[in-house]
Amino acid sequence: MKKRIYYFLFLLITVLYTVQSCNYIGDAQSSEEQIPDQVSYNFDIRPIFSDKCFTCHGPDANKRQAGLRLDNEESAFKALKENPSAHAIVSGKPQLSEVFMRISSKDTSILMPPPSSNLKLNSREIDLIEKWISQGAKYETHWSFTRPKKSPLPKVKDTKWAKNEIDHFILSKMEQKSLQPNQEADKEYLLKRLSLDLTGLPPGIAMMNQFMADNNPGAYERVVDQLLKSPAYGEKMALHWLDVARYADSHGFQDDSYRSAWPWRDWVINSFNTNLSYDKFITLQLAGDLIPNATKEQILATGFNRNHKITEEGGVVDEEYRVQYVIDRTNTFSKALIGVTMECAQCHDHKYDPFSQKEYYQLYAFFNNVKEVGISSTIGGPETYAKNPMIQISNDEVKNILKFINKQDTNKLIVSVMGDRDTLRKTYILKRGAYDAPDKEVSAGTPKSILTFDNNLPKNRLGLSKWLFDKRNPLTSRVFVNQLWQEIFGRGIVKTAGDMGMQGELPTHPELLDWLAVDFMDHGWDIKRLVKLMVSSATYRQSAVISKDKLKVDPENVFLSRAPRYRIKAELVRDLVLSSSGLLVKTIGGPSVKPYQPSGLWETASSGRGVLRVYRQDHGDDLYRRGMYTFVKRTVPPPVMGIFDASNRDQCEIVRLKTNTPLQALIMMNDPTVIEASRVLASKIDVEPLKIQDKVIKAFRLIVCRKPTENEVKILSQYYNDQLVTFKKEQSRADKLLAIGEYPNPEKMNKYSVAAMMQVITALYNLEETITRS
Numbered sequence: 001m002k003k004r005i006y007y008f009l010f011l012l013i014t015v016l017y018t019v020q021s022c023n024y025i026g027d028a029q030s031s032e033e034q035i036p037d038q039v040s041y042n043f044d045i046r047p048i049f050s051d052k053c054f055t056c057h058g059p060d061a062n063k064r065q066a067g068l069r070l071d072n073e074e075s076a077f078k079a080l081k082e083n084p085s086a087h088a089i090v091s092g093k094p095q096l097s098e099v100f101m102r103i104s105s106k107d108t109s110i111l112m113p114p115p116s117s118n119l120k121l122n123s124r125e126i127d128l129i130e131k132w133i134s135q136g137a138k139y140e141t142h143w144s145f146t147r148p149k150k151s152p153l154p155k156v157k158d159t160k161w162a163k164n165e166i167d168h169f170i171l172s173k174m175e176q177k178s179l180q181p182n183q184e185a186d187k188e189y190l191l192k193r194l195s196l197d198l199t200g201l202p203p204g205i206a207m208m209n210q211f212m213a214d215n216n217p218g219a220y221e222r223v224v225d226q227l228l229k230s231p232a233y234g235e236k237m238a239l240h241w242l243d244v245a246r247y248a249d250s251h252g253f254q255d256d257s258y259r260s261a262w263p264w265r266d267w268v269i270n271s272f273n274t275n276l277s278y279d280k281f282i283t284l285q286l287a288g289d290l291i292p293n294a295t296k297e298q299i300l301a302t303g304f305n306r307n308h309k310i311t312e313e314g315g316v317v318d319e320e321y322r323v324q325y326v327i328d329r330t331n332t333f334s335k336a337l338i339g340v341t342m343e344c345a346q347c348h349d350h351k352y353d354p355f356s357q358k359e360y361y362q363l364y365a366f367f368n369n370v371k372e373v374g375i376s377s378t379i380g381g382p383e384t385y386a387k388n389p390m391i392q393i394s395n396d397e398v399k400n401i402l403k404f405i406n407k408q409d410t411n412k413l414i415v416s417v418m419g420d421r422d423t424l425r426k427t428y429i430l431k432r433g434a435y436d437a438p439d440k441e442v443s444a445g446t447p448k449s450i451l452t453f454d455n456n457l458p459k460n461r462l463g464l465s466k467w468l469f470d471k472r473n474p475l476t477s478r479v480f481v482n483q484l485w486q487e488i489f490g491r492g493i494v495k496t497a498g499d500m501g502m503q504g505e506l507p508t509h510p511e512l513l514d515w516l517a518v519d520f521m522d523h524g525w526d527i528k529r530l531v532k533l534m535v536s537s538a539t540y541r542q543s544a545v546i547s548k549d550k551l552k553v554d555p556e557n558v559f560l561s562r563a564p565r566y567r568i569k570a571e572l573v574r575d576l577v578l579s580s581s582g583l584l585v586k587t588i589g590g591p592s593v594k595p596y597q598p599s600g601l602w603e604t605a606s607s608g609r610g611v612l613r614v615y616r617q618d619h620g621d622d623l624y625r626r627g628m629y630t631f632v633k634r635t636v637p638p639p640v641m642g643i644f645d646a647s648n649r650d651q652c653e654i655v656r657l658k659t660n661t662p663l664q665a666l667i668m669m670n671d672p673t674v675i676e677a678s679r680v681l682a683s684k685i686d687v688e689p690l691k692i693q694d695k696v697i698k699a700f701r702l703i704v705c706r707k708p709t710e711n712e713v714k715i716l717s718q719y720y721n722d723q724l725v726t727f728k729k730e731q732s733r734a735d736k737l738l739a740i741g742e743y744p745n746p747e748k749m750n751k752y753s754v755a756a757m758m759q760v761i762t763a764l765y766n767l768e769e770t771i772t773r774s
Contacts, residue, residue, distance in 0.1 A: 035124070035127055035128060035131060038135070039128055039131050039132040039135055040140070041132065041137075041138060041139050041140045042140045042142065042143045042506075043143070043506055043510075044128050044132065045128065045129060045132050046140075046142065046502060047502075047506065048121065048125045048128065048129065049070050049071065050352050050502040050503055051119075051503075052113055052119045052120075052121055052125075053070050053112075053113065054070065054071055054351060054352050054502070055117075055351060056113075057069055057070045057071075058070065058071050058351055058352055059071055059349055059350055059351065059352065059353065059354050059355070059356075060348060060349045060350065060351040061349055062348055062349065063351065066080065066081055066082050067080075067081035067082075068080065068081070068088055070088065070099070071352075071354065071502075073139035075088075076088050076089045076099075076137075076139070077089055077090075077091070077137075080098060083098075086098050089133060089137050090133070091133070091136050091137050092133070092134060092135075092136055092137075093133070093134075094129075094130045094133040094134055097133050097137075099112075099129065099133075100126075100129060100130055100133055103121050103126055103129065104126050104130075142353075142354075142449075142501070142502060143506070143507070143510060144339070144474060144475060144478060144494075144500040144501070144504075145354075145449050145450055145474055145475075146474055147472055147474045148474060148477065148478060148513070148514035148515075148517040148518050149514055149518065150514065150515050150518040150519065150522075151511050151514065151515060153165055153168040153169070154168050154169060154172035154511070155172070156168055156171045156172050156175060157175055158171060158175075158181075161181060161538055162538055163536060163537055163538040163541070164533060164536055164537050164538075165515065165519075165533075166512065166516070166533065166534065166537040166539055167537050167538045167539055169509050169511055169512035169515065170509065170512065170537075170539045170559075170560050173508075173509055173559050174559050174560075174561050177553065177554070177559055178553075179550065179553065179554065179559055179561040180561065181538065181539075181542055181561055181562075182542040182543040182544075182545060182561065182562045182563065183542070183543050184538070184541045184542065184543065185541060185542060185543040185544065185563060186543070186706075187211060187212055188208065188212070188705065188706035188707065189543070189544070189706065189774065190220075190541060191203050191207070191208060191211050191223065191705070192705035192706070192773075193563070193773055193774065194223065194224065194227060194535060195207070195227060195705075196568055196572065196576075196773050197236075197487075197488055197535065197773070198224070198227040198228060198230070198233055198236060198531070198535070199227055199230050199232035199233055199235075199236050200232060200235060200236035200239065200568075200569075200571070200572045200575055200626075201232050201236075201572075201575055201576070201579045201584075202576050202579055202580055202702075202703075202705050203705060204702075205698075205701055205702060207223075207226075208701065208705065211223050220536075220541075221536065224532060224535055224536060225532075228528055228531070228532065231273060231586075231588050232586070233272065233273060234268075234269040234270065234271075234272035234273030234588075235269055235588065235626060235628055236572075237272040237527075238265065238268045238269045238272055238628065239569065239571060239572075239628050240483070240487055241268055242265065242268070242628065242647075242649070243647045243649070243652075243653045243654070243656065244332075244336045244483075244652055244653070244654060245268075245285075245304050245307050245332075245336075245652070246307050246308060246328075246332065246647075246649045246650065246651055246652050246653070247261065247264075247265060247307050247632070247649060248261075248307070248632040248633070248634050248649040249261065249262070249592045249631050249632050249633065250612055250632070250633045250634050250635070251309060251310045251311070251312055251634075252308075252309030252310065252311075252634040252635070252650070253309055253310075253311045253312070253313060253635075254313055254607050254635075255311075255312045255313055255378075255379045255607045255609055255610055256606075256607070256610075256612060256633060256634055256635040256636075257312055257379045257380075257384065257609070257610035257611060257612055258385055258610070258611050258612055259310075259385060259386070259416070260385040260386055260413060260414060260415060260591075261303055261306075261307060261386075261415060261416065262589075262590065262591050262592055263300060263303075263393060263402075263405050263407075263413065263415050264300060264301070264303030264304065264307075264415060265589070266404050266405045266406055266588075266589035266590070267297065267300055267301055267303075267404065267405075269404070269588060269589060270404035270589075271301075272527070275526065275527060275528045276527075277524055277525040277526060277527070278480055278520075278525035278526075278527055279469045279525045280525075281527075282337065282465065282468065282469075283462075283465040283469070284298055284301035284302070285301045285302060285303075285304035285305070286302070286304070286305070286333075286461050286462075286464065286465045286468075287302070287418075287460070287461035287462040287464070287465050288300070288301040288302045288418075289302050289417065289418045289419050289420070290420070290460055290461055290462040291462065295401075296391065296393070296397060296401065296402060297401070297402060299391055299417050299418075299419075300391065300393075300402070300415060300417060302417045302418035303415055303416060303417050303418075305329050305332075305367070305418050306387070306416035306417060306418065308325055308328040308329065308332070309324075309328070309634065309650070310325065310387055310416075311374065311375055312375065312377065312378050312379045312384065312610075313375070313378070314375075314378050316374065316375055317374065317435075318373055318374035318375055319374060319435055319436070320374060320435045320436070321374030321375060322372060322373055322374040323374075323430070323435040324374075324435075325370075325372065325374075326364055326367050326368050326370075327343075327346065327364070327433075328651070329367040330342065330343075330360070330363055330364045330366075330367055331343040331346075331651070331652065332651070332652040333363070333367070333464075334363070335498045335499075335652050335654060336479075336498075336652050336654065337468060337476065337479060338450065338468070338473075338475040338476065338479060339475055339478070339479035339482070339494075339497065339498060339499065339500040339501075339504075339654075340353060340355070340447075340450075340475070340499065340500060340501045341353065341498075341499050341501055341503070342355060342360055342363060342447075345357050345359065345360035346360055346430075346433040347432045347433035348432070352501060352502045352503045353449075353501040353502050353503075354447070354449040355447050355449065357429055358429055358440075358442055359445065359446070359447045359448070361427055361428070361429045361430065361442050362427075362442050362443065362444060362445035362446065363444075363445070363446060363447070364427060365427035365442060365443060365444040365445070365459075366444050366459075366460065366461050366463075366464045367461070368425055368427045369420045369421050369424060369425050369460070370389070370418060370419065370420060370421070371388065371389050371419050371420065371421050372387065372388060372389065373388075376388055379609045379610040380610075382411070382412060382414075383414075385414060386414040386415050386416040387416050388416075389416070389417055389418065389419030390414050390415060390416050390417060391414070391415055391417050392412065392413065392414050393405065393407070393413045393414075393415065394413075395407065395410055404589065405589065406587065406588065406589035406590035407590075408590055408591070418461070420460065420461075426441055427441065427442055427443070427444075428440065428441050428442065429442060443459065444459040444460070444463075444464075445459075446464070446467055450473065450474065450475060451467065451470060451472055451473045451474070453467055454466075454467065454470075469525075471521055475500065477517035477518070477520050477521050477525075478500065478513060478514070478517045479497075479500065480520070481493075481513065481516045481517050481520055481530065482494050482497050482500075482507075482513060483497050483654065484527075484530060484531065484534070485513075485516075485534065486655065488531070488534050488535065488540065489534075489540070489560070489564050490564040490566045490773075491556075491557075491564065492655075493507045493508055493509050493510075493512060493513045494506070494507045494508075494513070495508075496655075497654045497655050498652075498654035498655060508558050508559070516530070516533075519533075539560050540563070541563075542560075542561075542562055542563045543562065543563060544562055544563040544564070544565040544774040545562065546562050546565075550562060563774065564773075565772060565773070565774040566658055566772065566773055567644075567658065567660070567771055567772055567773070568771055568772070568773050569644070569645075569646070569656065570627065570640070570641040570642075570643075570644030570645060570646035571626065571627025571628050571630070571641065571646065572627065573627070573644055573668075573771050574626070574627035574630075574640070574641075574673065575626050575627050576703075576770070576771065577673060577674055577677045577765060578624055578626075578673070578677060580677070580681070580702045580703045581677035581678070581680050581681040581702075581761075582680065582681065582684060583624045583676070583677055583680055583743065584624055584625075584626065585621045585622075585624045585625055586626075587621070587625065590629070592629050592630065592631040592632065593618045593622040593623070593625045593629050593630065593631060594615065594616065594617050594618045594622070594630075594631045595617070595618065595622075595623050595625075595630060595673065596617065596623070596671075596672040596673055596741075597615055597617065597638065597639065597640075598639065599615070601615065601636050601639060602614060602615040602633065602636050603615070605635050605636045606635075612633055619742060623742060623743075624743075627641065632648075632649050634648065634649060634650060637649070640667055640671060640673075643661070643663045643664055643667055644664060644667070645657045645658060645659055665766070668765055668766045668771075669762070669766060672740055672741055673741075674762065674765050675737070675740045675741065675758075675762065676740055676741025676742075676743055677761075677765070678758045678759075678761040678762045678765065679737070679738060679740065679741060679743075679745070679754070679758050680741075680743050681699065681702070681761050682699075682754045682755075682757035682758040682760075682761055683745060683746055683749055683754050685698060685699055685757060686749070686750060686753050686754045686757055687746070692717050692720055692721070693713050693717050695757065696708070696713055696716045696717050696720065696760060697713060699757070699760065699761050699764060700712070700713075700716070700764060703761065703764045703765060703770055704764060704767060704769055704770055716760050716763070716764075719759070719760055719763065720756050720757060720759075720760050721756075723755070723756035723759045723760070724752055724753060724756040726756075727751075727752045727755045727756055728752050731751075731752075733755075734751050734752055734755040735751065737755050737758060738751055738754065738755060738758075
């Protein structure tokens with residue numbers, strides 16, 4: 001017993017020592033960072049105040065202590081309410097500034113933040129505040145709330161490296177950090193990266209051969225243009241937008257029955273393929289129904305704002321759910337289009353950003369006039385697949401006008417869209433955000449800290465869209481440019497792409513973000529042009545190889561001295577497997593499909609009502625569609641996709657998680673789609689008149705998208721021979737393996753050699769390199 005007590009005491013002391021050591025190391029590292037010559041409020045001081053001070057001395061009046069606001073210049077400089085002879089900040093005089101005196105005090109009775117808050121400033125943070133006050137304590141408007149400016153290109157030492165304007169900003173920061181850019185990636189790696197980023201699909205052998213053989217000037221630009229023209233480009237671009245728009249194929253909540261929203265998804269894909277400008281793309285989704293003489297296509301686009309969850313459960317309070325729908329639209333608008341956390345002001349003034357609760361409900365008012373109710377129908381048949389307001393799309397319209405819609409039958413097709421009431425519904429501030437606690441009435445408006453709403457604009461969603469695309473709006477262009485940068489480089493210039501407010505991370509390259517934002521506006525909000533600009537840069541074209549020195553200096557690759565390396569999205573893992581095996585059905589658009597899935601998942605989580613109570617797997621071509629068409633039931637999202645970090649589409653999602661778990665390896669080794677793809681590709685390669693080594697090379701190129709080394713060919717060929725011997729001894733094992741999946745086997749097939757090649761191909765699918773964008 002005593003030994004056990006000593007053992008646990010030893011463990012406890014070890015853990016406490018480790019935690020304390022980590023804290024010390026963290027503080028030490030923070031303290032070692034050099035204090036800049038000129039301290040910036042936006043980039044040096046505001047993050048400290050926001051983390052450590054704004055909870056009690058910030059925008060939220062209900063939580064404010066001592067009447068002091070440190071987010072407001074006027075309040076920070078005036079005499080203190082509790083001590084009129086003292087001032088929180090005295091310009092140029094830290095020793096007379098109560099802020100500095102309190103944060104640097106050794107007396108815990110006056111120390112700020114108080115020890116009870118468990119917040120503490122380290123020595124570097126205290127020194128920064130002291131130097132900032134000494135330099136005049138100049139306040140600045142938060143960086144993202146100031147209009148972006150197109151600054152001159154920075155001067156760089158290596159003038160030959162840059163291929164376009166982006167590279168000047170990136171290289172300038174690298175040189176400041178004594179970093180050198182990597183060499184350009186080998187053509188094979190570069191083509192795979194480019195193809196995955198622009199189409200979400202691996203390049204075929206014909207494209208690889210063509211690109212490798214093209215040594216003429218402009219070869220890279222030609223392949224970029226070729227990929228941008230591919231119909232798969234629109235699908236790849238739409239994938240992120242489906243997360244943003246919280247697209248799903250079910251209504252959500254407990255019953256979670258079917259929703260026919262897929263024609264809106266077809267519209268999104270078509271919009272990217274036809275390069276609809278971003279301002280029109282968003283305006284149609286926000287207010288297509290309010291455009292004079294709106295067309296059916298313009299109205300369909302507004303399905304964006306009806307993608308939220310809708311209840312079909314009897315006995316609910318109608319107004320409670322109607323308010324939830326409006327709140328969802330308000331929060332989605334804020335996060336997706338202006339990159340701020342307005343939802344934090346739903347119940348009270350925002351604690352960190354300059355948004356009042358009143359302003360939240362003024363923004364809410366734009367979405368509060370829709371002709372909808374909390375519950376329009378309980379779970380039922382096809383008439384419940386969309387909710388009012390809705391449109392019906394006929395076969396004639398699909399044939400003659402809405403040609404981008406992939407309608408495959410003659411059944412009635414209805415889609416939920418936006419449509420306002422004839423009379424204005426009053427909007428009130430809701431006390432503590434409660435639907436049944438209305439307070440003061442408000443009219444539609446926008447946060448003044450971003451851009452005051454022009455009274456000449458209509459106070460509806462169309463007016464809101466005009467406000468959004470006013471070139472004086474500091475956020476709209478920055479937010480989309482940052483999201484696109486994230487999609488291409490794996491991380492936004494602002495890492496917190498859904499939050500550019502005071503609690504969001506600072507931009508790593510603020511001048512570059514502003515330059516791109518202004519350039520995007522100046523060129524008509526042209527999305528394809530912006531994509532091409534990014535992928536044409538020398539920054540993008542670098543090798544992903546990482547040295548020990550670079551890993552030490554820049555472990556997260558913030559300064560982009562190498563190409564980012566990360567696992568591709570869940571849907572693209574499926575796409576790569578199907579495409580490389582030849583199974584992929586490249587049909588664009590149409591209803592969502594139900595591929596292989598473990599049995600019993602829907603049934604276990606179902607309310608027992610509706611057409612989605614049981615999972616009915618599809619067959620034929622529908623088993624081999626792209627991952628973005630996989631049916632998303634909100635209460636039971638696709639399990640394979642979820643394991644690879646796909647969104648469950650419950651709410652707007654700007655940044656997906658990137659995890660690395662054993663479950664992902666188990667999926668790649670055991671998922672029927674992967675095994676079936678291995679079988680189909682193996683049976684094709686097996687009948688080709690090639691040596692084993694050449695068959696291995698072909699499979700490797702199709703899957704990994706490069707030529708294997710001699711050693712790789714040797715290892716895989718030996719593995720094939722070993723497996724061939726095994727299957728000849730264990731015939732039943734080969735039969736079992738070849739029976740996985742519904743795609744038919746060839747009539748004449750050497751089952752032993754096909755099974756052996758299957759194992760080689762499955763091994764290739766399980767390589768980290770295969771599903772990694774590098």
